[in-house]
Amino acid sequence: MPQAADHGDKLSGKVALITGAANGIGRAIAERFAHEGASVVIADLDNQTSQSVVTHIRENGGRADAITCDVSQAHDAERAVEHAVTSFGCLTTVVGSAAVFSPVVPIDELSEADWQRAIDVNLTGCFLISKYAIPHLKTSRGTITLIASQMAQVANAGQSAYCATKGALVQLAKGMALDYADAGIRVNTLSPGGIATDRLAKRFGDLERAQRIWGPKHPLGRLGEPDEIARGAVFLASDDSTFMTGADLLIDGGYTAW
Template sequence: MAGRGRLAGKAAIVTGAAGGIGRAISLRFAEEGAGVVAADIDGAGAERTAGAVAEAGGRAMACACDVSQSRSAKAAVEAALKRFGAIHVLVNNAAIWVGDASVVDLDEADWQRAVAVNLTGAFLMSKHAVPAIIAAGGGSVIHVASQLAHVARPGRPWYCATKGALIQLARAMAVDHAAGRVRVNTLSPGPTLTEKNIALYGGIERVTAEMGGRTLFNRLAEPREIAEAAVFLASDESSFMTGADLLVDGGYLAR
């Protein structure tokens, strides 16, 4: 598996890899030949993802990592370099959900937590990984944003603000690091059928009724459908794309 595939010869760090979209990206990257560091604050979940990759014949290591802490982000990068010798791809996918509230009702601590993980986490991982990507001859950084980086929903100021900021962070990084052959893009999923969403809405039927209906297909995305776009952004197939947002939202924003 390592010798062929659209990501053959590449090593990738995927944050938030214990479940949902991050796990799907880890599995698809490994299927395409990448060595994968499955990083998550949930170390046991990261181990399960790395185990699933290995079971499918791929190469992965788990890394317990809190992306909001500089030392932890740096350690994840060092672990990746030790295991694979280089880093070509970084996927900043880790995020937290702090609950629905307007700015008036939102706890200040919840705002700080959301910014620390959803936005500062992408900064810290990039800060430590980009020099390694440049040293490897270039590569791809992908920040996972959201359709809610573009439009708002009630009670989501912390989410919309952090996701919108990731799009501008990607553009600014693209400008700074094009000379180092580092492409930086965002991937904006629409509603996706993850364990988190199923639990949040109280079952598949309810999440499909409430979130699926906002897409033109009347369903949520499968995590794998989002992972396919991540493979494209990570691979050389997207070699002329940088500073862009790839929207995979089932037409959520089309009407």
């Protein structure tokens, strides 16, 4: 969590709905957005942890609320959008960060259920939250940021389904950017490299092992921290990026530069 002493105002007056914000990168984005003056609504499956993030933000002087939401369910996505508008009076900003952790196996070993869940959460979840948010974002001339991955550009063995969903998000964002440019809605993706979250701890057994094995894959020689991604998300949601739409902001420690 950013220090209270250096509170900013880059997102003052914004109302942000952030999916997958109970943990990891989404959580860092919620905390950084609140720190920069936004009111934030956390939409996540993990209600208990979401509530603890809300408490933490409020204790630090921010405005936050949470709603339990499975982003793959249209009704949940629609309710999350309505909850943000009812709680804070409008909606200016959407960040789609929720993603499921899929088994790391080649395609012939991946069950159809695991394939479908990856598509439903990682891709359809971003479609649904965007679909229901867009009428409100037309009013506010707001922004959508979809969290993709460096795996949208390069692949990794055993992660074909994940890579496919992330590549698709980049194209989804470009298409929406074109559809809603006239309405003043800016749509971008933000692609992190390896970031020290539970996702990588799950994949490598623990974060220390993730750092040792995955860190050196990045020219900067380490994993990123969630707040290093959150700062990029602030940029995309703020008036610092008013000439940016249909773009993919890579914050990957140089992973794709080798």
